[in-house]
Amino acid sequence: MCGIVGYIGNKQASKIIIDGLKRLEYRGYDSAGIATLNGKIQLNKGKGKVANLEKMIGDSQNGSIGIGHTRWATHGEPNDINSHPHISQNGKLALVHNGIIENYNTLKKKLNDQGYEFYSETDTEVVAKLIESFLEKDSSSLKKAVQLALHQVTGTYGIALVHSDFPDQIIVARKGSPLLLGVGDGEMLIASDASAVAAYTDKVVYLDDGEIAVITKDDYTVESSDQVELTKEIHELALSLEEIEKGGYDHFMLKEIFEQPKAISDCLRGRINAEEGTITLGGIENVMDQLVNANRIVIAACGTSWHSGLVGEYLFEYLAKVPVEVEYASEFRYKEQLIGEGDVMIVISQSGETADTLAALREAQSRGALVLGVVNVVGSTIARETDAGVYIHAGPEIGVASTKAFTAQVTVLTLMAIRLGLEKGTIKKEEAQKLIKELALIPSKIESILENTDHIEHISRLFSYAPNFLYLGRSYSFPVALEGALKLKEISYIHAEGYPAAEMKHGPIALIDEMMPVVVIAATHHTNDKMISNIEEVKARKGRIIAITTSENGEVSDLAEFSTIIPATMDVFSPLLSVIPLQLLSYYVAVNRGCNVDQPRNLAKSVTVE
Numbered sequence: 001m002c003g004i005v006g007y008i009g010n011k012q013a014s015k016i017i018i019d020g021l022k023r024l025e026y027r028g029y030d031s032a033g034i035a036t037l038n039g040k041i042q043l044n045k046g047k048g049k050v051a052n053l054e055k056m057i058g059d060s061q062n063g064s065i066g067i068g069h070t071r072w073a074t075h076g077e078p079n080d081i082n083s084h085p086h087i088s089q090n091g092k093l094a095l096v097h098n099g100i101i102e103n104y105n106t107l108k109k110k111l112n113d114q115g116y117e118f119y120s121e122t123d124t125e126v127v128a129k130l131i132e133s134f135l136e137k138d139s140s141s142l143k144k145a146v147q148l149a150l151h152q153v154t155g156t157y158g159i160a161l162v163h164s165d166f167p168d169q170i171i172v173a174r175k176g177s178p179l180l181l182g183v184g185d186g187e188m189l190i191a192s193d194a195s196a197v198a199a200y201t202d203k204v205v206y207l208d209d210g211e212i213a214v215i216t217k218d219d220y221t222v223e224s225s226d227q228v229e230l231t232k233e234i235h236e237l238a239l240s241l242e243e244i245e246k247g248g249y250d251h252f253m254l255k256e257i258f259e260q261p262k263a264i265s266d267c268l269r270g271r272i273n274a275e276e277g278t279i280t281l282g283g284i285e286n287v288m289d290q291l292v293n294a295n296r297i298v299i300a301a302c303g304t305s306w307h308s309g310l311v312g313e314y315l316f317e318y319l320a321k322v323p324v325e326v327e328y329a330s331e332f333r334y335k336e337q338l339i340g341e342g343d344v345m346i347v348i349s350q351s352g353e354t355a356d357t358l359a360a361l362r363e364a365q366s367r368g369a370l371v372l373g374v375v376n377v378v379g380s381t382i383a384r385e386t387d388a389g390v391y392i393h394a395g396p397e398i399g400v401a402s403t404k405a406f407t408a409q410v411t412v413l414t415l416m417a418i419r420l421g422l423e424k425g426t427i428k429k430e431e432a433q434k435l436i437k438e439l440a441l442i443p444s445k446i447e448s449i450l451e452n453t454d455h456i457e458h459i460s461r462l463f464s465y466a467p468n469f470l471y472l473g474r475s476y477s478f479p480v481a482l483e484g485a486l487k488l489k490e491i492s493y494i495h496a497e498g499y500p501a502a503e504m505k506h507g508p509i510a511l512i513d514e515m516m517p518v519v520v521i522a523a524t525h526h527t528n529d530k531m532i533s534n535i536e537e538v539k540a541r542k543g544r545i546i547a548i549t550t551s552e553n554g555e556v557s558d559l560a561e562f563s564t565i566i567p568a569t570m571d572v573f574s575p576l577l578s579v580i581p582l583q584l585l586s587y588y589v590a591v592n593r594g595c596n597v598d599q600p601r602n603l604a605k606s607v608t609v610e
């Protein structure tokens, strides 16, 4: 959620930290702050964007060591005081934090009794003062004071801190919130996300839970929670700056919508052989037997990834005839735990850091299930903790509204389902050949949709000020309806609901009148007749139909007030095409309404708190 970045070296730290914070701003953007060390702590922070902070500090922030933060508020409203970094009472220590300190009230009371005063409403300030209290008893080692303090803390954290009595080190520690070290030449960076360090180094060390690191400009040491020094692997970052910049587009979201043909091609590359009718998925070949013999598959994910999981349910059940349950990761943990050996859980996550998904993964693993990951961010916590997995290779997704990750996730689930079907004999080689041939055409079919965006832009102008939207779909198009509604809600703040088209008459039909835009996703052949009946039902109540359909479904176009024609494909692949106009519709509506498309209010790209 929040973004953390730090620098130690010979350059002016503030420039590098501000640059890193800008790249991390998609993770949280209600406030930002920086603390550098130049003899003493120099602190600047406030409500608002990183650009405000940059203006505030001008050229005045000195020092070649420092830490910075972009905040997504959990405890205490977004204001200047609650912004990070938080400082100790004596003003010598500055600390930034991502996560939630669950016992902060108890700790605060104890510290209050010892004479510590608190100025903010945050849980973070407690950690700064707790470390200070240990340093007052023994000022010989900052690392030791941090370790003692963290032993008293329950909850999750990724923290970074600097102290004016220890001017040549940054301390970082992690439990539940991602942190990595960027290893440079005579300089080191720390960050919650690789995009903040990519401009300076391609060598990174990922911290694992319970680890603490002491970073100097030339070196770093990492210790486990039981204080054993560790030799950590240095990973090479495969992240180009181009990938994390807008590249001429007005917004990252638009760029990422247009990147989908490439993202899907990258996702398919080296994995499919249409001639042979075979699929190779390097990351899960070793566990294929377990997957083939699975009693059932449980998919756990959140948000858009949950929607791609729902598409996965249709795919696995149809192609591989295996029972699938799709769980909100956040709910899974609190249900009676019936998962165990012989079951396979697939966790889906773009960021690979979503706290609820990670918790579901750990729960399933602890009960003996095989857990597979469908993840975008290479080296992320979920990618590292799953037993095996398939990367979606969509490239960095910066826009808070997920777009290319959805289609790439669905692509990977499709590959897994076809492969499993082949292994189980539920689909024949000839069928697989046909499926794979068609799948290989999907990128160019998406391209053809993206060549004609004017019509969607036109529709968006007509409906930008509608207070509500309804999205209807059946079968494979039902999760797409949910996804279309989520996209509209999150970036344009219009209330939207996705519904299985036939369920409409069990309630939501009461909402329909001449003011209600109803987006109908009529893109699957086997449900076409029934969709036509549903459209008639909406029309009879004067609802305004916007149809997403194919040229083969002429009747739908005739009935709809507006229709966007997408290329025909096999039903199993239809979500990969039908979602594109919905992404564009939400994008243009949000732009028309003057919304901040890439950084919608109250949201953060990576949700690292439960």
Ligand code: M6R
Pocket (backbone or CB within 6 Å): 302, 303, 304, 305, 306, 348, 349, 350, 351, 352, 353, 354, 357, 400, 401, 402, 403, 486, 487, 490, 603, 605, 606, 607
């Ligand atoms: O990184 P993840 O895929 O685990 O994230 C899950 C959700 O937080 C995410 O999909 C969210 O719903 C997006 N903002 C949707 O556009």
